[in-house]
Amino acid sequence: MSSMASEEETNRRWLRVFLDRPGNGCCADCGAPGPEWASFTLGVFMCQCCSGIHRSIPQISRVKSIFLDPWEKLEVELMSSIGNSAAKAKYEQMVPAFYYMPTHTDCQLLREQWIRSKYERNEFIYVERQEPYSAGYREGFLWKRGRDNSQFLSRKFILSEREGAMKYFNKHDAREPKALMKIQTINATFQPTKIGHPHGLQITYMKDNSTRNIFVYHEDGKEIVDWFNAIRAARFHYLQVAFPGASDTELVTKLTRNYIKEGYMEKTGPKQTEGFKRRWFTLDDRRIMYFKDPLFSRCSISVS
Numbered sequence: 001m002s003s004m005a006s007e008e009e010t011n012r013r014w015l016r017v018f019l020d021r022p023g024n025g026c027c028a029d030c031g032a033p034g035p036e037w038a039s040f041t042l043g044v045f046m047c048q049c050c051s052g053i054h055r056s057i058p059q060i061s062r063v064k065s066i067f068l069d070p071w072e073k074l075e076v077e078l079m080s081s082i083g084n085s086a087a088k089a090k091y092e093q094m095v096p097a098f099y100y101m102p103t104h105t106d107c108q109l110l111r112e113q114w115i116r117s118k119y120e121r122n123e124f125i126y127v128e129r130q131e132p133y134s135a136g137y138r139e140g141f142l143w144k145r146g147r148d149n150s151q152f153l154s155r156k157f158i159l160s161e162r163e164g165a166m167k168y169f170n171k172h173d174a175r176e177p178k179a180l181m182k183i184q185t186i187n188a189t190f191q192p193t194k195i196g197h198p199h200g201l202q203i204t205y206m207k208d209n210s211t212r213n214i215f216v217y218h219e220d221g222k223e224i225v226d227w228f229n230a231i232r233a234a235r236f237h238y239l240q241v242a243f244p245g246a247s248d249t250e251l252v253t254k255l256t257r258n259y260i261k262e263g264y265m266e267k268t269g270p271k272q273t274e275g276f277k278r279r280w281f282t283l284d285d286r287r288i289m290y291f292k293d294p295l296f297s298r299c300s301i302s303v304s
């Protein structure tokens with residue numbers, strides 16, 4: 001009995017030694033410092049949040065607590081032989097520059113799909129698996145929130161790098177799109193809370209010098225994240241042409257952005273004699289905009 005306990009003690013001690021090796025001090029998937037979990041099939045150290053996602057793909061990854069669970073000698077040896085840096089070199093060997101790599105502050109959907117794309121679908125080992133977002137053209141159906149009500153309706157969307165636009169159609173057989181969103185002006189940001197769906201994506205674009213919003217989702221998490229990365233890819237290629245001198249690193253920061261701040265404020269009219277009205281404000285980059293409500297399609301005013 002005592003020798004069992006001491007072997008377990010030895011295993012745990014070794015595991016802590018490996019945890020101190022370069023690369024293992026941050027979560028292999030989201031970069032959060034101080035991992036407390038590890039996958040003993042993939043050989044990576046990770047944060048608690050990401051371990052929950054690994055747990056949902058048991059055919060690929062089996063996780064244990066570094067400090068609380070008992071560890072077998074063979075499992076500890078596997079952790080020692082791989083580790084975060086070697087796993088990154090394998091599973092992230094061909095991540096496209098435009099591809100969004102989430103951090104610990106991003107929504108569950110982005111982190112989950114990142115982990116699945118790496119270890120389950122091996123998208124960054126086999127480049128042909130990146131086709132859904134790297135081909136420069138994407139077509140499919142998304143649920144889009146109606147302009148004047150909260151109903152979501154199935155709409156056909158097309159993203160075409162060649163045309164420099166993303167568009168959607170109200171009728172299945174319509175020839176003219178209901179809206180044409182220029183890639184040049186598009187932003188996309190996941191807004192699960194605001195939209196009320198874990199896969200909710202807000203797409204913003206400019207039309208007639210005013211900011212417009214559409215709110216969409218797809219039941220399949222991979223599909224909506226593929227749309228998101230396809231938009232990023234199209235923006236990346238557009239910016240490469242528009243700013244030939246800029247480095248990829250500079251351009252990548254301009255592909256999509258989350259809002260700096262959003263929330264309700266009370267505002268009065270220009271004469272300041274009108275009553276105060278509750279309005280939804282968004283601070284985006286260096287612009288402040290306000291909307292009648294959080295899911296309103298058209299911005300009332302924007303101030304730079």
Ligand SMILES: [Zn+2]
Nearest residue numbers: 027030047050
């Ligand atoms: Zn993590």
